[in-house]
Structure formats: structure tokens, C-alpha cells
Amino acid sequence: MVVATLSTAALALAAPSGLAATPASHGVTVAHACATPSQKNVMACNALKVTAGTPRSAHAESDLTAAAAPSGYGPASLQAAYNLPSASGGSGQTVAIVDAYDDPNAEADLATYRSQYGLSACTTANGCFRKVDQSGGTSYPRGDSGWAEEESLDLDMVSAACPNCKILLVEASSASMTNLGTAVNTAVRLGAKFVSNSYGGSESASDTTYDSSYFNHPGVAITVSSGDNGYGVEYPASSRYVTAVGGTSLKTASNSRGWTDTVWSGAGSGCSGYDAKPTWQTDGGCAERTVADVSAVADPNTGVAVYDSYRQATGWMVFGGTSASAPLIAATYALAGAPSAGSTPASFPYAHTSALYDVTSGSNGSCGGTYLCTGTTGYDGPSGLGVPNGTAAFTG
Numbered sequence: 001m002v003v004a005t006l007s008t009a010a011l012a013l014a015a016p017s018g019l020a021a022t023p024a025s026h027g028v029t030v031a032h033a034c035a036t037p038s039q040k041n042v043m044a045c046n047a048l049k050v051t052a053g054t055p056r057s058a059h060a061e062s063d064l065t066a067a068a069a070p071s072g073y074g075p076a077s078l079q080a081a082y083n084l085p086s087a088s089g090g091s092g093q094t095v096a097i098v099d100a101y102d103d104p105n106a107e108a109d110l111a112t113y114r115s116q117y118g119l120s121a122c123t124t125a126n127g128c129f130r131k132v133d134q135s136g137g138t139s140y141p142r143g144d145s146g147w148a149e150e151e152s153l154d155l156d157m158v159s160a161a162c163p164n165c166k167i168l169l170v171e172a173s174s175a176s177m178t179n180l181g182t183a184v185n186t187a188v189r190l191g192a193k194f195v196s197n198s199y200g201g202s203e204s205a206s207d208t209t210y211d212s213s214y215f216n217h218p219g220v221a222i223t224v225s226s227g228d229n230g231y232g233v234e235y236p237a238s239s240r241y242v243t244a245v246g247g248t249s250l251k252t253a254s255n256s257r258g259w260t261d262t263v264w265s266g267a268g269s270g271c272s273g274y275d276a277k278p279t280w281q282t283d284g285g286c287a288e289r290t291v292a293d294v295s296a297v298a299d300p301n302t303g304v305a306v307y308d309s310y311r312q313a314t315g316w317m318v319f320g321g322t323s324a325s326a327p328l329i330a331a332t333y334a335l336a337g338a339p340s341a342g343s344t345p346a347s348f349p350y351a352h353t354s355a356l357y358d359v360t361s362g363s364n365g366s367c368g369g370t371y372l373c374t375g376t377t378g379y380d381g382p383s384g385l386g387v388p389n390g391t392a393a394f395t396g
Contacts, residue, residue, distance in 0.1 A: 028053035030300045030320065032228070033153075034146040034175075034199075041177045041206060043199040045099065045150035046225040048266075048300045048321035055318050056251060057302045072305035072318040073250070073297065075117050075160040078328065081250055081259040082161075082296065082357075082388040089335035089391065090162040096187035096195045097158065097167065097327065100175040101144035103151040105310045106131060110155045110167075113307040119163045131169040134183040136190055141173045145311035152308035153319050154198055154327045160304070161331035168192050175199070177206075177236070181214030188217050193338045196330035197224045197242075198323035200234030200268070207235045207274045215241040221333040221345035221394070225322030226292040227268025231365025231373040231381075233291050238272035243333075243346045244291045245326045246382045247298025248359055261387050262375060263362025264299040267292070267322060269381030270372055280347040283379055285372050294349050294393070295359065295383040296325035329388070336391035348396040349385050353378075355393035356386035 033047035057077070061069035065076050079086045103109075107129055114122055122128035133139050151169065158167055170187045172179040180199065187195045195217075215222055215236060222242045227234040237244040247267035253260035271286035283290055297304065300320030307316055339345045349356060359375050364382040367373035372381040379385055388394070 028055055028301050033149040037175065037201055041201065041204060043175045043177060043180060043201045045147055045199045045323055046228045046321045047150040047153050047198065047319055047323040048228055049149060050300050050303055050318040050320070055301050055303050060252070061305065070116065070305040070316040072303050074305050075119065075163065078160050082332070083390045084161055084332065084335060084388065085391065086161060086163055086335065090164040093194065093334040093338065094166040094168050094192045095158045095162065095330050095334050096170055096192035097151065097154040098170050098172065098180060098183045098187055098195060098197050099147055099151045099154065100172045100180060101142060101147040102140040102171050103148035103310055104143055105148070106151055106155060106169060109152050109307050109309055110159065113156045114159055119159055122159065122167060128166050131171065132186065134170060134172045134179055134186055136186045141171055143310065145313065148310040149308050149313060150198055150323055153306045153323055154196060156306050157304065157324055157327040158196070158331045161328050162334050165331060165334050177201070177210055181210055184214050184222070188220050193220050194330045194334045195220060195222045196327040197222065197236060198326045200225060200227050200237055203233060203235045203238060203273050205274065207238065210236065211239050211241055211275065215239045218342045218344065219339050221330065221339055223326045223330040225326040228266045228321045229268065230266055231270055231367055232268055233270045233272055234268050237268060237291050238275045238289050240275050240278045240289050241346065243329060244293045244384070245322060245329045246292030246295035246384050247322045247325050248295050248383055248387060249299035249362065250297035250302045257357065261357060261359045261383070263359060263364055263382040265364050267295065267298060267364045267382040269364055278346065280350040283371070285370055290381060292381065292384040293346060294329060294356065294385055294387065296328040296387050298322045298325045332388045332391055333394045336394040339396060343396050345396065349393045351396065352393040353385050355389055357389045358386045359383035
């Protein structure tokens with residue numbers, strides 16, 4: 001087992017090849033795990049790796065559990081913060097993760113993460129874990145270290161929130177929306193009722209076509225990260241068929257909950273330029289679809305522990321980005337149970353707003369001071385309706 005401590009020096013990792021480390025607020029420096037796309041309708045993952053500095057969440061897990069733990073929030077912290085019934089929920093449910101390219105170490109790294117935190121084994125042999133290519137076979141695409149970090153983040157966050165869930169990893173041949181969308185369809189075809197997507201790119205006139213081709217799956221909860229570049233909208237988070245997941249800073253607090261979430265400055269939000277507004281959204285600031293719907297922790301300074309060993313990765317690291325919040329929300333849907341046949345899970349939180357912790361402060365950019373970029377009572381763009389308080393908001 002990897003030694004369960006992580007020093008500041010161990011966090012001072014090299015930035016991914018070809019990517020410069022990006023200064024972040026509050027004393028940590030981060031780097032994007034995946035390269036910025038240079039072509040239209042190609043996606044980038046929304047994982048941010050802490051490369052220097054000490055996150056505020058560095059000792060949170062060990063403080064909570066009184067056991068040695070890697071730096072960053074782990075299962076105990078996340079389950080406590082969002083009031084998740086993780087010990088009893090999720091049995092029999094499969095959460096699918098859709099990413100691009102192959103992580104050859106995915107299953108082994110997942111085993112290290114789960115062993116560290118005392119979670120049950122999730123392996124191919126015991127039927128808990130399955131990895132397929134975008135067609136459902138085993139002709140995996142080429143490896144990519146940046147997307148491998150994304151895959152590890154996704155696998156670890158589903159495990160943290162829903163240890164009893166099965167996990168299906170679907171690897172697209174490339175980061176094109178066509179290949180990623182094909183992988184989404186494969187995940188649904190293979191029986192997943194919950195599909196997490198931690199990637200995004202610029203909106204385009206093709207989005208409504210992608211909507212009908214890849215994301216219109218009644219009875220399936222599809223979550224998508226809202227982006228890591230502050231105020232502004234990405235696709236497929238702006239699809240009317242998905243739950244767009246924003247990001248927060250998560251900290252302990254001396255309130256009855258014991259935790260508090262504020263808007264993370266990097267979370268994506270705003271008005272879609274192409275996707276129609278779904279009937280359950282009633283805010284008046286966007287004529288079209290508004291991003292986001294709900295949120296969870298994404299600030300790298302209050303980041304989560306992740307284990308990844310592929311190529312340049314160094315083992316235990318701390319990650320943030322809405323790539324953390326999207327799989328957390330997918331797993332929360334799974335804890336709530338399978339959506340009813342023909343339902344639209346993206347609408348569920350709007351029918352259960354009292355079952356969410358409202359996020360009322362913080363900002364992700366400039367939008368004239370409106371709710372589209374500013375945390376406020378009730379709905380706002382960066383955090384949506386709020387963060388999970390149990391699973392009631394994700395049922396229907």
C-alpha cells in the first residue's frame with residue numbers, strides 16, 4: 001500500500017507535457033490534466049491537478065477519521081459533507097464513466113484508492129468493475145496520461161460517494177464529440193442508468209444534433225461538468241437532456257451541517273446560445289438553457305485525493321475542477337435508486353429544492369452582478385440549485 005501521507009513537496013508535480021502550470025487563488029497552483037482542443041467539436045477534460053502549494057483540504061480526511069490518509073478529501077469527508085447514505089445505498093446500481101483514450105492502469109489504481117480507504121474491492125473478477133471501448137468491446141484506444149488522470153479522478157469520486165455501486169468505464173477512441181457521444185450510447189446500451197461526463201468544449205450549431213443523437217435517454221441520469229474557466233458555457237453541459245454540474249469550494253464550518261459550500265471561481269455558468277430552455281427551468285435571465293443545475297466540490301484548493309500511476313503520474317495527488325463534481329453527482333443519483341422509466345432525471349432536483357444545501361455566496365466572473373455568475377439565495381448559475389443534502393433531490 002502507498003504510504004498514506006502526502007507532503008507539499010509531493011504535490012509539487014511537473015505540469016503535463018506541453019501545459020503550463022496555472023496560478024490559482026488561495027495559494028495553490030494547478031495545471032489542466034488535458035490539453036486544450038485546437039479543433040471544433042473536440043472536448044477537453046475538466047480535471048485540474050494541484051502542482052504546488054498546500055490545499056485547505058490537505059488534512060481534512062485524517063482529521064475526520066483519526067487515521068492516516070492522503071492529502072485531500074476522501075470518502076468520509078465527502079459522505080459527511082453531502083449527507084450521503086453511502087454505507088447502505090447503491091447496491092445493484094451501475095455508474096458509467098465516459099472518457100477519451102485508455103488508462104491501462106485504471107483497475108489497479110482504483111484498487112489502491114479503495115484499499116486505502118477501506119472500501120470493498122471493485123474488480124473485473126468480482127463483477128464490480130468493467131472497462132470497454134466506445135463500442136462495448138475490448139479494443140481499447142491508445143493511452144493518454146492526461147485523460148488517464150481524468151479517469152482516475154472519476155473512478156475515485158464514484159467510489160467515494162457510492163462504494164456499493166458497480167462501475168462501467170467506457171473509453172472513447174478520441175476526444176471528439178462524436179466518439180464521446182458514441183461512448184455515452186454504449187454506456188446506456190450496456191445497462192447503466194447513470195452516466196458521468198467530465199469534459200466540455202465550445203458550443204456550436206451542431207449541439208442540437210448531438211443532443212438527439214447522444215444525450216436524449218429517458219430514464220437515465222446523465223451528468224456533465226460545467227467547465228473550469230469561470231463564467232461562460234460549455235457543451236455538453238448546456239444540453240437540455242443532462243444535469244449540468246457546477247462547482248463549489250467546500251470547507252468545514254461551525255454550523256449545524258458542519259460544512260459550507262461557496263461558489264468556486266472557476267465553475268462554468270451562463271446562458272446557452274443554442275439549446276432550448278427545458279420546461280423545469282424558470283429563471284428569467286436566459287431565454288435558452290441555463291447552466292448549471294446542481295453542484296459539488298470542485299475548487300482545487302479544497303480538492304479531493306486521487307490515485308493515478310500511469311506514465312507521468314506520481315501516485316497520490318490532489319485534484320479539483322468540475323470533473324470532480326460531475327461523478328459525485330452521478331453517484332448521488334445512483335444512491336437515490338434507478339430513475340423511473342421514461343423520466344427526465346435532469347428535472348428531479350427542480351422538484352425537490354428543499355433537499356439541497358443552498359449555496360448563497362461567491363462568484364465565478366463578471367455578469368453585471370446577476371445570479372448567472374453570483375451565488376445567491378435560491379437558484380444561481382455557478383451552483384445551480386445547490387449541493388446534495390442526502391439523495392431526495394435526485395429521485396423521480
